Amino acid sequence: MVREQYTTTTQGTNVQRPETKYLFNVGIYGWRKRCLYLFVLLLIILLVVNLALTIWILKVMWFSANGMGYLQVHSEGVRLEGESEFLCPLYVKEVHSRKDESLHLHSEHNVTLNARNADGNVTGRLNVGPNLVEFDGQHFQISSMNLDRKPLFTVNNTEAAVGTDRLRITGKEGALCEHSVETPLIEGFKGLNKAKELKLESPTRALRMNAPRGIQIKAQPGTIEGSSHLDIKLHSSEGTLMFDTETLRLPKLPQGTSGESDTDEELYEVCVCLDGRLYLALADEVSNCLAFSQVCQ
Template sequence: MEETTTLDIETLKEQYIPGPQSLHLQRAPVPNDVIYTVGLYGWRKRCLYFLLLLFLVTMIVNLALTVWIIKVMNLSTGGMGNLQLSQDGIRLEGFSEFLLPLYVKEIRSRRDSALVLRSERNVTLNVRNSQGHLTGQLTVGSDSVEAQCRRLEVRSRADGQPLFSADADEIRIGTRTFTVTGSEGAVFRHSVETPLIQSSASEELKLESPTRTLTMGAPRGVEVTSAHGALTVGGRKDLQLQSTEGEIILDAATVRLASLPLGVFAPEPPGRASPQPPPPPPAGQATYEVCVCPSGKLYLSPAASSSTCQAVSNICLWS
């Protein structure tokens, strides 16, 4: 019979499981001459100093540039140099140069000086609507002034009445008189409508059409008057006075018809009338009769006890 071994549990615990006092570990002794310090050393320290120096130099340069800009631009609490800021807007003193477009609501000068806009090429003022479309433009160039708009008006400073207006349909001049001082006068390519054409007191008034016909017409009549001098109406060819429904009245103290041809009373039949010019009147003949041909031509005929005008006169036949 085999022998049995009895295990004592308490004995095993004492052999393999240490007690509480055996769990405390003993630390190694630390020598007194070892000191641990905290900080940056080596390349980290040099980089930090370099960054601090760079920031310091940058700050000094920025400060110097700021002072230089303030000195050059003459900056102050009221503005910048010739530019002054106020509640009403911006005020510029002296000459100002703009390199880019300028958008403002109003430009005006001081009360004691004029406003001058100067450019090496031209000065252009543009007006645009809310959509940005161009509605008006004024261009002042070296040899011309151009205005592009629907209607151009020039008004009087005193009462604001329009002095000149122009659009696509007509041009109006609102002044009391329109004076042309050119030596050649005024040239009109088309018709002119005006209530009065008058020259100055010391000059002559001349209406001329060198190559075409000069026509004057009005629904209530045309009046040609020379108050202080002679009135001359001349033409290279025929001069026609025509009235369709009225009369032609020559009202003057003396009506003179110069250079009228002289006719001769011819009792012979018309077939024997001589086509040659009539002989000069006798020396004692001083009275003549004014005759009118059927064609309307006037001629003189020696006056007698009865009329000597003949429709078959040599003047009427051969004229």
């Protein structure tokens, strides 16, 4: 832009125009102009590279309108296909697998599931380790998948309850109970070929069976055997002891003092002492139990 001085003249006059004394150049010239162009060029290059990297990331991560790759976001939640690795804690409300596949949780150390209340405190924890599955909580319950949601196994601070109709123990050594067991029925395992024998054993202590209305011991295809190092006591407070069988054998009963019998055959009768002990006495027309009762002494 050039600043000039002008003088108004009238027609017919010849006035000499004064010479310009000062010139001012407005703009960017020289090395400043070259630096500006270089900066604009670098900015364009960075813009193009940034746009290319953004398009490459979108393509590699499989971004779409529904989500990113195997991770899809729906109105009912987030759906994840395939295998995924979480490096930080995952907070979710529910985790479901596909209808035709199972859900697998893998970890190099252990898998821990925590349940928190509104204050953020842990109220329940399930820790699956390499050698131990540990649960911390006030109540643990396993329910069936039926409509009634029947509890199958329940554990709390006071007791553990098995809610199934039948508890099956298949171990060779059976079940070890350190305290009392309450159950309406104890039955041996019935296999395909033959039934296995049922043993109730207390190697170092006594074995007691109590019932308010009676105890029934039945072995239809086999025999019932009871052995003890000391005494076997059958006691009924208000009822009677009944042995319902075709043959009742007591092979090791002691025999009382020999007496005379009018019969040629040696027949014996079973006698009972006042303390409940049994012994044999020769049978006669008159009972010999009172006469030969020195066994009870």
